[in-house]
Amino acid sequence: MTREEIAAMFARREKAYEDEDAAALAADYAADAVIDSPTGGVHRGPAAAAHVFDAVFTAFDDIKPRTDNLLVDGDRIAQVLTLEGTNMGGMMGLPPSGKSFRVPAVFLYELRGDKIVRERRIYDFTGMLVQIGVLKARPA
Amino acid sequence: MTRDEIVELFARREAAYARHDIEALTACLSETCVVESPLGGTVQGRAAIAQVYRAFFEGFGDATVSVDDLVIDGDHVVQVGTLSGTDTGGLMGMTPSGKPALLPIVIVCRVADGLIVHERRIYDFTGMLVQIGVLKAKPA
Secondary structure (H helix, E strand, O other): OOHHHHHHHHHHHHHHHHOOOHHHHHOOEEEEEEEEEOOOEEEEHHHHHHHHHHHHHHHOOOOEEEEEEEEEEOOEEEEEEEEEEEOOOOEOOEOOOOOEEEEEEEEEEEEEOOEEEEEEEEEOHHHHHHHOOOEEEEEO | OOHHHHHHHHHHHHHHHHOOOHHHHHHOEEEEEEEEEOOOEEEEOHHHHHHHHHHHHHHEOOOEEEEEEEEEEOOEEEEEEEEEEEEOOOOOOOOOOOOEEEEEEEEEEEEEOOEEEEEEEEEOHHHHHHHOOOEEEEEO
16 A cells, blocks of 8 residues: 555544444454454454444544554554543443543554554553543552 | 664664663753653653653663564654563652563654654553552452
8 A cells, every 4th residue: 555545544544433433444454453452452353343343432432533643664554643532331341430531542553455454552541441430540 | 864774773772771771772862852751741851851761760670671663654763662670669759569560662753863852652651550559450
């Protein structure tokens, strides 16, 4: 893919996130794609990707990823972004807290052709759980 | 900077980190470099950044960062690594817990004229504090 095609793909994905379109997001993954995320753990392929996206969109129906920078290095991509949302749908078996979170994040991708074959998401996941009230943290 | 120059700069930095060589680490930064990190907040200039390194190495006497990947796009660089260390010296004024931490870390940089001019560190900082026992977390 050219740089322009990759930029267009990620602009489309950001819109799909905002539209909570799990099917559109999942369609970008190869059948053997490996996705490593704090929320979904390590999961594989478009169907599992869609399942995790559905769970995230159920928990946060206003989730908004804002891309701050997109680095393109051949078939490797680093998306630097800010994630924010409100826990309106519950998470990890807990009732919705109605609390919001905002964390910086980096999503790393490897492409093969026009498909994602590997994705790794890194951010302050524990901090996010504390912000939305799933975890309570206090000094030891 | 060329790609080779950037790769060489980050290799030099990785070696300096392995030695906990603060002088060599800050020599990779411009005089007015800005570093944003969960531990040190936003600091500017080599002397202030050296203080953040010092506090971290005093807390984690055996801290290492293994570099898993380097994504380079023009003057923007994302370094993906794994941070490990043991709380042997106490962090944030706490008594040393002797507990280890292991977590992925991403460092987002901008480079110019052979040096890093801006650096932002993204990782599960809250999770790290829980791992070493500075924070206690429990389900809400």
